[in-house]
Amino acid sequence: MSPGDNPFYTALTLILSMDQGLFAIVILSLKVSLFAVLIASILALPLGAALALWHFPGRNALIVLLNALMGLPPVVAGLCVYLLLSRAGPLGQFGLLFTPTAMVIAQVILVFPIIAALTRQQVEALHSEYAEQLRSLGLNQLRMMPTLLWDARFSLLTVILAGFGRASAEVGAVMIVGGNIDGVTRVMTTSIVLETSKGNLALALGLGIVLLTLVTLINALAHLVSETSKRRLG
Amino acid sequence: MSTPLGSPAMSPTSESPTSESPAAESPAVEPSSTMASPIMPIATSSVPTLCIDQVSFEHRGNRLLAPTTLSLSGCQRTLIMGPNGAGKSLLMRLAHGLLRPSSGQVVWEGQTPVQAMVFQRPVLLRRSALDNLTYALAVRQVPRHQRKALALQALEKFGLAALAKRPARVLSGGEQQRLTLARAWLLNPQVLFLDEPTSALDPAAIKAVEDAVLEFHRSGTRIVMTTHDLHQARRLADNVVFMHNGALLEHSPAEAFFSSPTSSEAAAFVRGELVW
Numbered sequence: 001m002s003p004g005d006n007p008f009y010t011a012l013t014l015i016l017s018m019d020q021g022l023f024a025i026v027i028l029s030l031k032v033s034l035f036a037v038l039i040a041s042i043l044a045l046p047l048g049a050a051l052a053l054w055h056f057p058g059r060n061a062l063i064v065l066l067n068a069l070m071g072l073p074p075v076v077a078g079l080c081v082y083l084l085l086s087r088a089g090p091l092g093q094f095g096l097l098f099t100p101t102a103m104v105i106a107q108v109i110l111v112f113p114i115i116a117a118l119t120r121q122q123v124e125a126l127h128s129e130y131a132e133q134l135r136s137l138g139l140n141q142l143r144m145m146p147t148l149l150w151d152a153r154f155s156l157l158t159v160i161l162a163g164f165g166r167a168s169a170e171v172g173a174v175m176i177v178g179g180n181i182d183g184v185t186r187v188m189t190t191s192i193v194l195e196t197s198k199g200n201l202a203l204a205l206g207l208g209i210v211l212l213t214l215v216t217l218i219n220a221l222a223h224l225v226s227e228t229s230k231r232r233l234g
Numbered sequence: 235m236s237t238p239l240g241s242p243a244m245s246p247t248s249e250s251p252t253s254e255s256p257a258a259e260s261p262a263v264e265p266s267s268t269m270a271s272p273i274m275p276i277a278t279s280s281v282p283t284l285c286i287d288q289v290s291f292e293h294r295g296n297r298l299l300a301p302t303t304l305s306l307s308g309c310q311r312t313l314i315m316g317p318n319g320a321g322k323s324l325l326m327r328l329a330h331g332l333l334r335p336s337s338g339q340v341v342w343e344g345q346t347p348v349q350a351m352v353f354q355r356p357v358l359l360r361r362s363a364l365d366n367l368t369y370a371l372a373v374r375q376v377p378r379h380q381r382k383a384l385a386l387q388a389l390e391k392f393g394l395a396a397l398a399k400r401p402a403r404v405l406s407g408g409e410q411q412r413l414t415l416a417r418a419w420l421l422n423p424q425v426l427f428l429d430e431p432t433s434a435l436d437p438a439a440i441k442a443v444e445d446a447v448l449e450f451h452r453s454g455t456r457i458v459m460t461t462h463d464l465h466q467a468r469r470l471a472d473n474v475v476f477m478h479n480g481a482l483l484e485h486s487p488a489e490a491f492f493s494s495p496t497s498s499e500a501a502a503f504v505r506g507e508l509v510w
Contacts, residue, residue: 133351136330137374147369232401233401
């Protein structure tokens, strides 16, 4: 086995060579996934909290739907966004297909149900503990929302990380709506698919190791932040 | 007003925790101007009468509270007693408005008073002790620049000043319950509900809570409290509501209740027998 066939050696050379192409791919991967998680969080955290606090007809159906959508196959999400954004589609006029924006949209659709469904669970659990005290203080559901979201912040960080994991790992959606165009929409996962199909297995695996390292770093950072503030605030 | 209000009686360490008649019961009532909560003085006599009129409560077809009529007026300490499952907490939640009666109504004569409630298990937010208090002030729309000073005063009063920055949820059980009392104090309630506030505490912490209850009462707050501790009821009660099996059996002045209860269940309870 020559050094070039060893994925760990390849990964190390990739990182040490500071290859411009690789660098661009890594940055785009992070940008797309983090941006998707940010947008999904802004939408899904309040929705999840609202779903925990309000009881209305159809609530259970909505919860089941969100839980089911956690398992939405990325290719299906990609296909739907593709149809929406393609020239003939309803949003075709914006010319977003095969751009990073399209990739963000597709990943938001994948991440949103995860964050919303898990937030609903966390907030509902906290609400059952806080409800009487908060109502005794005179809060209605709307005013409880920010309190509960803030007090559940440590578990919600884990929820958001779960969403980030989904976004950074998926390949089906970004492949379809991004197209894996070199220098424009190529990200880590689509590169891995490409290199695998070309037979560059060591390079593909090397890219995989780089991706895994990055995701681990981000998770470690989040864990550190959460643990320190947890120790400080109980 | 800026001086710490914590009287020696507030300190849980000074006295034998089992003493039957705590010193706080006897001393001359201090001037109400220094005892009142700093937000605004309470007019002692104006606590609206609470009328619980034929109130019943059912849950999933089970009748948990038979139609109950009860009237509480003045600035009195009412102790609701009875064995577990008698409906004490239920009646209190209905009175406070946390639960809606299945039938009958809860009416305040005149304006609905400012109320606060202290629960059996302290419910504290995942923030510092100080932030728990400023949060309550924010909810009651006290201007932002006043909150911290008021909260610090309340912490001082309840002997928690040194713990201001500590996370509320790592405090001991007794400290947590004192913190919920400090929070209730800041709300300046005319009526304070307490649901077995001492059932999970050690004698020193129980003493601190009872002293705080008396302090609320001195400042003109009506006390409505549940307990199944006879000794505690004897120490605190002006009048006693006795409940059993989801029904109110008796409401009488404390002395009459303890010396000559009318129902056989209450008599057995006062004798310390097990009531079913």
